[in-house]
Amino acid sequence: MEYLVQRDLLGHFVPFACKNGEAILLQGEVPEWACLLTEGEAVVRTLDPDGFSAILYRYRPGEIFGDLEIVCRQRVITTVFAAGDCRGCRIGGAALLALLQRDAGLALRLYEKTARQQLNQSLERTGAKGKTVAVRLAALLLANADENGVVTLPKQEMADALFTTLRGVHRALQKLEQAGLVRADRRAVTLLAREELAALTV
CATH class of the missing domain: 1.10.10.10 (Winged helix-like DNA-binding domain superfamily/Winged helix DNA-binding domain)
Structure with missing residues (x-):
C-alpha cells in the first residue's frame, strides 16, 4: 500500500513494536498519539451474529489509526490489536495536525472517517x-x-x-x-x- 505519510518523515516520530494479540490502542482511552503502521497488520474485532470473533476492520502498512480520536478529542471506541508482530510510529497531536495541513490525502482520509461516523449517528437518530x-x-x-x-x-x-x-x-x-x-x-x-x-x- 502507498504510504499516507512520506517515508522520509518517519524518523521524526516515535517508533513502537507490538507482539501478536497485544493492544495498540485501548477502548475507552483518550489517545496521546495516532499510530502509523509500517510493518505487519492490526485489526479491530467484533462478534458476528453467531457469537464468533470476526474482523471488523484490518489496518495494513501505510494506514493511520487514532487520528480521528486525537483531532476530535474523543475516546477510542474499539480496541485495536496487533495481528501478528507489527511495527509503526506514534504521531503526537501537534505533529498530526501539521501533517493534515500539508498532506491532502491524509486529510481526505480523516474526512471520510468523520463522514462514516456522522452517518452512523444519523442512523441512531x-x-x-x-x-x-x-x-x-x-x-x-x-x-x-x-x-x-x-x-x-x-x-x-x-x-x-x-x-x-x-x-x-x-x-x-x-x-x-x-x-x-x-x-x-x-x-x-x-x-x-x-x-x-x-x-x-x-
Whole structure:
C-alpha cells in the first residue's frame, strides 16, 4: 500500500513494536498519539451474529489509526490489536495536525472517517441503530442511493458504517434480495422497492 505519510518523515516520530494479540490502542482511552503502521497488520474485532470473533476492520502498512480520536478529542471506541508482530510510529497531536495541513490525502482520509461516523449517528437518530443488520442496511442504502436507486458504496464501507462485518453485510443483502427489495452484485446494489425498504426502517 502507498504510504499516507512520506517515508522520509518517519524518523521524526516515535517508533513502537507490538507482539501478536497485544493492544495498540485501548477502548475507552483518550489517545496521546495516532499510530502509523509500517510493518505487519492490526485489526479491530467484533462478534458476528453467531457469537464468533470476526474482523471488523484490518489496518495494513501505510494506514493511520487514532487520528480521528486525537483531532476530535474523543475516546477510542474499539480496541485495536496487533495481528501478528507489527511495527509503526506514534504521531503526537501537534505533529498530526501539521501533517493534515500539508498532506491532502491524509486529510481526505480523516474526512471520510468523520463522514462514516456522522452517518452512523444519523442512523441512531432515525432509530435504525440497534435493529437488525438488514434493517440498518436498508436505511443505509436508502440514504446513499442515487436518483436511479443505485448504491455504489463499497461493501467494506457499509460494514464500517454499520459497525458489523463483511459477512454480516452479505447476509443482510441476501435477506433483502430474497425479499425482492434489492439486487446486488460486486459493484453496486440496486433498490427495487424503495417504499418497502423505507417501511422496514420505521
